[in-house]
Amino acid sequence: MRGLRDPICAIATPPGKGAIGVVRLSGEGALELAARVWRGKDPRGLKGGRFTLGEVVDPRTGEALDQALLLVFRAPRSYTGEDLVEFHTHGSPAVLRRVLEALVEAGARVAGPGEFTFRAYMNGKLDLAQAEAVLALVEAEGDLARRQALRALEGGFSRRIEALEGRLLDLLAHIQALLDYPEEGVEPLEAERVLREALAEVEGLLAQARASRLAQRGARLALIGAPNVGKSSLLNALLGYERALVSPIPGTTRDYLEAPLELFGIPLLAVDTAGVRDTEDPLERAGVERALRIAQEADLVLYVADRSLPRPAPPPLPWERTLKVATKADLPPAWEDPDFLPVSSHTGEGLARLKEAIRETLLGQGGGEYLLTERQVEALTRARERLLEALTLPEDLMGLALEEALNALGALRGRQGVAEEVVARVFARFCVGK
Incomplete structure (x- = not known):
């Protein structure tokens, strides 16, 4: 994706006619740019979360394009973490198209698929698992998929993974201390118990994969x-x-x-x-x-x-x-x-x-707590394989397998240097405007 700070805009409502349509604008200078296409209260003087009534206008001619509501979200308290403006217009395709053109004429560029959510991820508003949950929630066709995706978006899945990473990091640090400072009398840790508990947690999540696919x-x-x-x-x-x-x-x-x-x-x-x-x-x-x-x-x-x-x-x-x-x-x-x-x-x-x-x-009995993507199932499978490997090794040799398991778990939330192509794959399926 192009620059991460330049202003982007997109129609955020589905194609077709409707009572209301939404055009979003986000990025550096978004408030100043919005002022160029707005006749009414200056967006730059509005508090975040407040609507104001006015007109969207052509920035070159001043022609009124539609009567609309303008809603301002100020950084960092916005979906993207940037200054963000929404224009709530009538839902005519012609109106929405002209409002988008006006924003481009004023200096914005049309956003790519998933670029708003990508910025939310890059600005720390969402982790990668939550970003995938956004897409799953948009695409949910049944109520089970909706519930599963919402729980992941609210951070339930990420918190479970974070807690699991914490336990494994503690174990890895303890093993390293035993190896580096044997003379300090570091108390031995029940490595097998910790690994088996972590493995049970990973396998419990993987057991939900079928429910996720069906949902x-x-x-x-x-x-x-x-x-x-x-x-x-x-x-x-x-x-x-x-x-x-x-x-x-x-x-x-x-x-x-x-x-x-x-x-x-x-x-x-x-x-x-x-x-x-x-x-x-x-x-x-x-x-x-x-x-x-x-x-x-x-x-x-x-x-x-x-x-x-x-x-x-x-x-x-x-x-x-x-x-x-x-x-x-x-x-x-x-x-x-x-x-x-x-x-x-x-x-x-x-x-x-x-x-x-x-x-x-x-x-199954549980019904599936979270909606898992194919990428998440792959990462959890890698973590399970490394944990199984660690169980077969003596403590002085299990460190590498533990590190690889932690890398797999970190990839779920987008931590520890997730490859750029993995992130691109996650956002490639998003619609423009989300």
Whole structure:
């Protein structure tokens, strides 16, 4: 990115029409530059956090571009740590474009992707983990991703890493003292205990990686079973409205049907598939083959069987990620099996239990405290490998492995000389204006 102090500007609201649009300006001389495009109270005399009403004007001609609100944040109490000004205009694309052009004419330049947050990072307002949380929060599509990203943005993840680094630094310093000053009678430290506690902390964070991936990208849920066992009815019950056609005639669903839903904050794409059975009908057989293929690719499969009828032979499924569901639980049972969750789409019996089982199968018991990026998972994996290595070494040789583990942990927060290309990769996915 170019100069870290020159004034930058960008439209901060999404493309399209809206009631309100926001154009941001930050950097050295931002208040003076804002005064060149503003007719109203001088921004240079405003207190931080105060709105004022006026007009945005063309700095060359004085033509009014829009009536707007101007909001000033003074350094260092701003998002970027610099003087920052926001113009709250009407949300017309034409208005926003002209306000941006006016700021460029007055001496600012258009910001690059993520440049506002990059400045916040460089000015110590955010660490690298918090900056990644900003992007995750902007991109969150489900409530779980929102909660996870917000906890990381508020510093919870960074504080855990900082505390872990502190314990390992104490251990490294103690080992160094034992080696350098053996005659001083330095008390031995339980290195193995400290390492195992640190390893458990790292592995606990890594265990959240699957939940993070699902929270960010969602999960695909496939409903598989013989014809007329209640798959479509179960889909409708999960959705809370009628999406799939329900009929007593077997083989109604020849192709698959998709519907989005959200359970416990997880965005899901539920897929109702054709009934699986042996058939000579080429069209129905193609539907069966597609259903089995969808099951193999799904994050979670619901194998649906009708408990009121004799149970058919189960199809080949990825059983390690399959929940077994016995439908029509409101009718007299023809069979019982404790591995199946009894559900009635008609009365709602067992539906809450099934939803909870879906959550636990996808996310585990904890549900994931923080949203982890691929970069963070890589760094935590490196730290785990070095900690495991340190456990195999005598105290006089474990120092190097400890240093490498600390470097990996430091990279999570952007400490200890994180490579410039790593930082660039973090901010490359940001939108302009954030």
